[in-house]
Amino acid sequence: MATRRSNLALVGLPGVGKSSLGRRLATTLNVPLLDLDRSIIASTGVPKDSVDEIFKREGEEGFRIRERSAVAALDEVAPPAGNVAAELGIGRIISLGGGTLVDPRNRWTLSQRARILWLDAPDAVIAGRLRTARVVRPLMSKGNPEASLRTLRTERSRFYAIGTRLESKKSPGTLSQPAIDLLRATPRTTGRMLLSAALPSGHWELGVGIAAESLVRALKVRNASRVVLVSEPNAERAIGGSIAAALKRAKINVIPLTLESGESAKQLTVIDEAARGLAAAGVERGDLLVAVGGGALSDTAGLLAALYLRGIDWVAVPTTLAAQLDASLGGKTGVDLPEGKNLVGAFHQPLAVIADLDALRTLPTREILAATGEAVKIALLGEDRLFTLLEEVAPRLVAGDPELHADGTYAEIVERAGWWKCNVVAADEREAGLRMSLNLGHTLGHALEQAANYKGILHGEAVGYGLRAALTIGVELGVTPAPRAARALALLDALGLGAAPRRESPAALVEATTHDKKVAGGKIRWVLPTAKSFVIRDDVPASLVLRAATQMLAGNTRGGGTR
Ligand SMILES: NC(=O)c1ccc[n+]([C@@H]2O[C@H](COP(=O)([O-])OP(=O)(O)OC[C@H]3O[C@@H](n4cnc5c(N)ncnc54)[C@H](O)[C@@H]3O)[C@@H](O)[C@H]2O)c1
Incomplete structure (x- = not known):
């Protein structure tokens, strides 16, 4: 499909006036208006269906699957000849649902086929409109629309900010010309923005x-x-x-x-x-x-x-x-x-x-696979969607499938793992507590890198070994449920991480862990996976560490996997 980006997708907080501006723009530019939620509702074939009904019947997950297919089906639409739409290259206006951009794959597709216009206004202005709107919006029913808007703004600004921002206190129905002027003045970039997060870090x-x-x-x-x-x-x-x-x-x-x-x-x-x-x-x-x-x-x-x-x-x-x-x-x-x-x-x-x-x-496939060691770590800490995604694509990652660049898989892996880390850092920049969790797999992983003199093993590969050891220790201490450990090991096997036996001495590795940054008062703080998250323990017996290191260096002794 050609990537002309002939759709103009309007995004913004609920109540900001996307529908109203969309209607005006469609009339001014003489192009069709597509309401994505309406096309999702039409796809069910159920008479008088609604978004609420789909949520009730199929759950949010069911709705999001339908939404993803609707976005994937969006095509390019030729602009009408000889008017402003042709000058701007816009053939259709799309009004997106509130959560459409949250899904990384939707953003991937839209970044190829649409220019994004972020309609914004101060929270107090939007809240004022919500209060006087004829339709009762879910945000209003929570009692304090300003507070709800603030929360939503924090959650979603990074998605909206991939677009061109039109901020105004004026009524959205009057913003058609300012929107056209803004689009005219904004250079059409060759790159495609997928995320733009203003973070303290x-x-x-x-x-x-x-x-x-x-x-x-x-x-x-x-x-x-x-x-x-x-x-x-x-x-x-x-x-x-x-x-x-x-x-x-x-x-x-x-x-x-x-x-x-x-x-x-x-x-x-x-x-x-x-x-x-x-x-x-x-x-x-x-x-x-x-x-x-x-x-x-x-x-x-x-x-x-x-x-x-x-x-x-x-x-x-x-x-x-x-x-x-x-x-x-x-x-x-x-x-x-x-x-x-x-x-x-x-x-x-x-x-x-x-x-x-x-x-x-x-990037060579080996470097890609090594990097997935850190992604598996984040998945194990609790990023469930990343866990599932890695399981789905592991064989293609190992095969170095070039389609992974084209279908948004790498984008989603980077976003999910990176966003998790950013949140941890925002909560604990100096590693006084939560940030320590990011050291999962790194205690014996770093020791292995050091024992190998940083040669012949990549950092993420060492983390793969370290994760296996953390799982062994977690299971033996009773903090990691066996099924969780089995699932993680299967993923590591599928990615070929920590699978090959190593020659380093387990005792040398255990000695090296004592120089680790995670030592406090002479005790090593181990990050260990639990059923859905992690715990930090400083009471792991030396004998257990030695056993885990020995087992880790034996590699994947259970058979299966790719190497
Ligand atoms: N600061 C942190 O929070 C943090 C977190 C994790 C890892 N690390 C550190 O990061 C390092 C590992 O990162 P890495 O895997 O990126 O290592 P790296 O920087 O050594 O890069 C790996 C290899 O890829 C090559 N390369 C770089 N860009 C390329 C490209 N676009 N195409 C082809 N080849 C390319 C490099 O020359 C190198 O040979 C370790 O030193 C680790 O300790 C730091």
């Missing part, structure tokens, strides 16, 4: 083909005229060219800094040399650092940004799956010591994280 943007445009926009907001562009050869090959060209077009001066690829960049000597390079180039506190690369690159470059001149601002452009769904989010930066991984570092949140899924197209 930095602005997180996720999309396809967005890196160069989004980066330039973020830098312009800061009036940046010069940046330190830190990257490494593989990331440069994947995405660096388009970024450098866009910075040049935007007349932003670049001080390039190329580090070694992979874990070997994560050393204090690298920081030392790089910082001296910045000093020699006269980099000032007002200059920004941009890190383009995987987790190793952003850990190192982020630490450089945290330390140079006691901290300069930085932007992360993650180019690996591991960095997009995990390492670039949350502001932890760091390098390794011979005594252990990530032992020197700082919390230093980037201003923005710009994740461009196009970068993943050049």
Whole structure:
């Protein structure tokens, strides 16, 4: 299907006036108006059906399945010739349901076939309209519409913000011309935005083909005229060219800094040399650092940004799956010591994280699979939809199916795992409690990486082994139900994670865990899966850790799996 984006989808909070503006726009532009909820209702074939009735009969899940098919069936509609619609390239107006954009696959499809217009107004204005509306909206029935609107705004702004925002206190029926003027003035981007979340830990943007445009926009907001562009050869090959060209077009001066690829960049000597390079180039506190690369690159470059001149601002452009769904989010930066991984570092949140899924197209399948180790971790912590999704697509991930780039699967994996992490970080940035849960699988995982001297094993692969050990310990202590452990092990097997036997000594691994960052008062705090979530325990007997490490190093001894 051609991606002309000839639909104009109106989104916004309930009561903001999407239907009213939609009708006016359709009349002014002389194009059809499609009400998505009505077409879903028509699909049931039940006379006098309604959204409420479908919810009652089929549950929300049933409605969402119908909604997803309705979105998937949306086609391109040619604009009528010779009027404003043709100039704007708009052939149809679509009024979406309140929750349509919440589903990552709906956003994926709509980003291909529609321009999105976010109609917005202050909460007090919308609440005023809800109070005087003829129809009683569910939001009103909760008694305090302003409070409900605030909650919904927090939950949904990141989805609405993928569109062009039209904010006005005026009656929506009068906004047809302002909407047309805004659309005319807004450049039609080649990239497709899927998520745009303004978070305390930095602005997180996720999309396809967005890196160069989004980066330039973020830098312009800061009036940046010069940046330190830190990257490494593989990331440069994947995405660096388009970024450098866009910075040049935007007349932003670049001080390039190329580090070694992979874990070997994560050393204090690298920081030392790089910082001296910045000093020699006269980099000032007002200059920004941009890190383009995987987790190793952003850990190192982020630490450089945290330390140079006691901290300069930085932007992360993650180019690996591991960095997009995990390492670039949350502001932890760091390098390794011979005594252990990530032992020197700082919390230093980037201003923005710009994740461009196009970068993943050049990533080797082994790197993709390793990154799923962190995704399985998030699934086990309680992201059930991610668990199911990974189970569904595991064979295709292992086969390196290129369709996964085209059908929105990677986008959904990154969004689900990344959003989970962002919420944890928002609740506990400095790892005083909840954030510790993100270390699930990392205690023996880090020990294994260290024992292997960070060679021949990728971080996510080590996490795969560590997750197996955490499951063994959890089952033996009676905190992980056996069926939950069996399901997780089956997923790890299907992804080939932690499946091959290893030669490291279990005793050496147990010794290495004592240098772990999660040790408090000499006791190791183990994150262990429960039926739906996790617990943290500091009373795991050394003998059990040794048994779990021994079993973990034996790999997948149960047969099955892919390797
Ligand atoms: N800070 C955090 O919160 C956090 C969280 C998880 C992991 N990490 C760290 O992240 C690192 C692992 O991340 P990673 O897997 O991204 O490692 P990485 O940065 O070493 O990248 C993996 C490999 O992919 C190559 N590469 C990068 N982008 C590419 C592209 N688009 N196409 C082809 N090849 C590309 C790199 O050159 C490298 O060889 C570890 O050091 C880990 O400790 C940090």
